[in-house]
Amino acid sequence: MLTFLPDALDIAPEVLQAVSAVPTLRGYGTPPSGIDLGVAALSGTSLGGALLYTLSGGTRTIVGSAAKLEEAGATTWTDVTRTASAYSVGANRWRFAQFGNTSLAINLATVLQQSASGAFADVANAPKAALMEAASGFVMLANTDDASLSIAGGPNAAQEHRWWCSQIFNPTGTWAPSVSTQATTGLLVETPGAITALRRLQSEIVAYKAKSIYVARYVGSPVVWQFQCVSTDIGCSSHEAVVAAGTVHYFVGDDDIYAFDGSRPVSIGKGIKEWFFARLNRTYISSIRAIHDRVNSRIYWFYPTTSAALTSCLVYHYDTQRWGHFDLTITDVLESITSAITYDTFADKFGTSIQYDQIPTDISYNSPYWNAATPVLSYISTADKITGLSGTASGASMTTGWYGSEDVVTVCTRVRPRYRTKPSAATITPAATFDLGGTVRYGATSSINGDRFDVLQAGRYHRFALTFAGGVEIEALVPTLKPQGLE
Numbered sequence: 001m002l003t004f005l006p007d008a009l010d011i012a013p014e015v016l017q018a019v020s021a022v023p024t025l026r027g028y029g030t031p032p033s034g035i036d037l038g039v040a041a042l043s044g045t046s047l048g049g050a051l052l053y054t055l056s057g058g059t060r061t062i063v064g065s066a067a068k069l070e071e072a073g074a075t076t077w078t079d080v081t082r083t084a085s086a087y088s089v090g091a092n093r094w095r096f097a098q099f100g101n102t103s104l105a106i107n108l109a110t111v112l113q114q115s116a117s118g119a120f121a122d123v124a125n126a127p128k129a130a131l132m133e134a135a136s137g138f139v140m141l142a143n144t145d146d147a148s149l150s151i152a153g154g155p156n157a158a159q160e161h162r163w164w165c166s167q168i169f170n171p172t173g174t175w176a177p178s179v180s181t182q183a184t185t186g187l188l189v190e191t192p193g194a195i196t197a198l199r200r201l202q203s204e205i206v207a208y209k210a211k212s213i214y215v216a217r218y219v220g221s222p223v224v225w226q227f228q229c230v231s232t233d234i235g236c237s238s239h240e241a242v243v244a245a246g247t248v249h250y251f252v253g254d255d256d257i258y259a260f261d262g263s264r265p266v267s268i269g270k271g272i273k274e275w276f277f278a279r280l281n282r283t284y285i286s287s288i289r290a291i292h293d294r295v296n297s298r299i300y301w302f303y304p305t306t307s308a309a310l311t312s313c314l315v316y317h318y319d320t321q322r323w324g325h326f327d328l329t330i331t332d333v334l335e336s337i338t339s340a341i342t343y344d345t346f347a348d349k350f351g352t353s354i355q356y357d358q359i360p361t362d363i364s365y366n367s368p369y370w371n372a373a374t375p376v377l378s379y380i381s382t383a384d385k386i387t388g389l390s391g392t393a394s395g396a397s398m399t400t401g402w403y404g405s406e407d408v409v410t411v412c413t414r415v416r417p418r419y420r421t422k423p424s425a426a427t428i429t430p431a432a433t434f435d436l437g438g439t440v441r442y443g444a445t446s447s448i449n450g451d452r453f454d455v456l457q458a459g460r461y462h463r464f465a466l467t468f469a470g471g472v473e474i475e476a477l478v479p480t481l482k483p484q485g486l487e
Helices: 273-278 282-287 345-349
Strands: 019-020 032-036 049-053 059-064 069-072 075-078 096-099 102-107 110-115 129-136 140-145 158-165 184-187 194-201 204-209 212-220 224-231 240-245 247-251 259-260 266-267 289-293 298-304 310-317 322-330 332-337 373-380 387-390 396-397 412-423 423-432 452-459 461-469 473-483
Touching: 019 129, 019 322, 032 282, 049 096, 049 259, 059 102, 075 298, 096 129, 096 373, 102 140, 102 158, 110 129, 129 194, 129 204, 140 194, 140 259, 158 194, 184 224, 194 240, 194 247, 247 298, 289 332, 289 373, 322 373, 332 387, 345 412, 412 423, 412 461, 423 452
Parallel strands: 049 332
Antiparallel strands: 019 396, 032 387, 049 059, 059 069, 069 075, 096 102, 102 110, 129 140, 140 158, 158 184, 194 204, 204 212, 212 224, 240 247, 247 259, 259 266, 289 298, 298 310, 310 322, 332 373, 373 387, 396 461, 412 452, 412 473, 423 461
């Protein structure tokens, strides 16, 4: 089976050395592209957003910027900023949680915000915090600041290694520590550094530092939450780089990529990590943003390369444990809900003069774009617009490892791809060498001829670079190699 492992030995032919493609259950397919979801641009640059589910079955898509919180409608954003005073959060990110029918938002520059509908408002006697998560009847905050807030029993200080939890089943009540309400606070000081991520794992909450991991379990009053340090060497620098998929967290660490089931982190980055961390701009490692494609069992990590901008995406298919990669420039990620497309709203999306056969070809017939009230993987574009990650890119590409051996000089006469979805066009650029590490001879680029590529080259080793136009899913590539001099 084809697999992208650029760190591995390149004499394994099905080990791909380069791709612009995503892994599927059977092979590799065209990367997704962005589709404008028809909602107006945000009033400012996104500093975090979330799709929130209420107990009553509704959903809310909330995005925060430096000055506002905004809620997505069918075509416009509604300002749901608190009415008491505007926000001024600088570059601090917003994080969100849903507790019952109450939406919660937090930022290190402002106290906890709550809204059952419409505008948000301050939660009295709640601290400021960088991180938030909900589990086991509580809301937990981490990397907090209650300086000058006069919360009874609080430290009255900004402490990156401190956590707070709400009253049980009452996150909008006073956060003043109390044995009777089980609101409490504590410190994670067994290891150095700030708490950088806070994520639920079933009924537990996992707190990450850059170089350590703590697991918190609810144990009742008076301790309430008991933290256990399970790693003093592995951690995560980005809250948005941690993805919960089933009963496992997947996250990008400082020098590897890991899966964590609550007991110990396990490396999953073999064959990819050296290549990835050589591309990653480590100065902005905390800017990594991830989103989970539950339907296709894929995780997308968008990351910065040459600057702070998120320009590339590493993809992991956790059912097959295979990797992919493509380039796409975004500013943020989130899930969103599409509105129904009817005869009355069709023109709003595509204009009044469009015909059915002129609908953009990058939207497949089974795309979630067409289904109302369906969660759609989305991102915020550089134009500050919410954009569905559900289109089909213009093409895909891949470069194989070397076919052959050092013992026999072979002639390659053709290469046959095995498709699940055949592309509209495809080309191949062959390469051959007699000695690995020696001179590589490249053949002319040619188009596919029916079900095969016609190639004519001799060497001990053969490699192929392929490009595909339109949608494609390829399972295998089979070259015809014959010992030189034999019919």
